[in-house]
Amino acid sequence: MRSVASIVLIFVVQAICAIFFVSDILLTVFGVRSSPISWQSRELLEVGAALGLLLGLVLGGFALLRSIREARRVKGQLRVASGAFMDLLEEKFDQWGLTPAERDVALFSIKGLSTAEIAGLRNTSEGTVKAQTNAIYRKAQVANRPQLLSLFIEDLMAEGLPGLEEQGAARLQSGAR
Known part of the structure; x- marks a missing residue:
């Protein structure tokens, strides 16, 4: 939530500063004169607006970098x-004793x-696929x-992804980013 609030703040500061300069x-351009203010006050307003735009640019850059890092982290996970x-x-397919052809059919079915x-x-007939599917169901007892x-959803929900943190650390160390 802090990230969203900081991005909104950056947007508001930049919008106010941009509105000042554009107005x-x-x-x-349209020759509309407002009540005159001293040139010192005007300079302070312009410097403040410029600093606000620069601040927004810097903070926006930090927010962008943080977003990129988060996206990389999530992609790795x-x-x-x-x-x-x-x-x-693979573990379940081994446990059920599926043939290579049945493994392919099971994977495509799950997809x-x-x-x-x-x-x-x-490159087989639908009858062959149906026979292989029935064999898979019989071996998996479904x-x-x-x-x-x-069956897979229950395993994932009951146990979580087995060894997820260990695998993640191993893959990151091996450079599989």
Whole structure:
């Protein structure tokens, strides 16, 4: 929340300063004169507005750098989570004793592809994919695709992603950013 408040503050300061300069230019262009103020006061206003714009620029730069760092951190965590999920898939596939073809079909099914799409990707008939899908369901002891997917969701919710922090540290040390 602090980050949002600081960005809003930066925006407000820059907006006020920009309005000052733009209104001064427009008033001059249209020949509208305001009540005269001393040149010292006017100079102070202009210096203050310029400093406000510079402050906004510096603070905006810091906010941008912080956002970039946060995006990199989240991207790294997502990469680690994706790797941990693939490890969980492989573990379950091994546990169920799936053949390489069944592993492909199971992975495509979990990704949400239809039987026809899986058959097209694997250059097989839909009947073959259906037979492999039934074998997967039998080995996993489920009745359908939603139940198959729920096995993984339950594991992720119950245990979290196994070894996520250790894997993240190992991958970051190995330079897999």
